Amino acid sequence: MLNDRKNWSQRLPEFLIEAETLLAKSEECLAHLQLINNDQDAIDCMLGTLLTLANRADALALGTVSEFATSIHVLLSQAPPQIDLHAQALCALKECYTLMAWQLELVDVITGELSLDNAEQVSLLEAFAVEIGRAPLRFSVPAKGYARATLTARHA
Numbered sequence: 001m002l003n004d005r006k007n008w009s010q011r012l013p014e015f016l017i018e019a020e021t022l023l024a025k026s027e028e029c030l031a032h033l034q035l036i037n038n039d040q041d042a043i044d045c046m047l048g049t050l051l052t053l054a055n056r057a058d059a060l061a062l063g064t065v066s067e068f069a070t071s072i073h074v075l076l077s078q079a080p081p082q083i084d085l086h087a088q089a090l091c092a093l094k095e096c097y098t099l100m101a102w103q104l105e106l107v108d109v110i111t112g113e114l115s116l117d118n119a120e121q122v123s124l125l126e127a128f129a130v131e132i133g134r135a136p137l138r139f140s141v142p143a144k145g146y147a148r149a150t151l152t153a154r155h156a
Contacts, residue, residue: 022049089131
């Protein structure tokens with residue numbers, strides 16, 4: 001279903017530019033963490049950018065992107081106070097960011113749909129959870145095996 005809110009088609013390109021900027025900022029924080037292990041300022045920066053990205057995606061009813069960013073945020077924010085973002089954890093986080101960037105490129109600019117198998121998303125989230133010392137969470141995979149972020153009038 002198409003989103004019938006006015007100006008949506010104009011807002012999506014603006015969102016995609018902002019999302020790219022937020023992901024780049026998060027990746028800069030990630031690079032900083034590779035140099036200075038477990039720097040809380042870099043972690044806080046990533047938390048802020050993920051939350052902003054999730055909220056902006058949700059405002060455009062891009063549920064798959066919003067839920068992915070929120071899931072990463074939850075994993076980072078609920079990690080033990082002395083989280084160890086070692087090399088493997090940072091690599092797992094980088095893979096999450098890479099997949100999110102890819103998802104953003106695949107959003108249909110006309111319909112706002114993102115139809116894809118989200119098994120990779122679930123796998124990356126579980127791998128990141130394990131790397132930061134959290135028990136693997138159960139991330140749900142829809143019965144069809146596809147995540148569909150469709151634009152609806154729910155935010156109208």
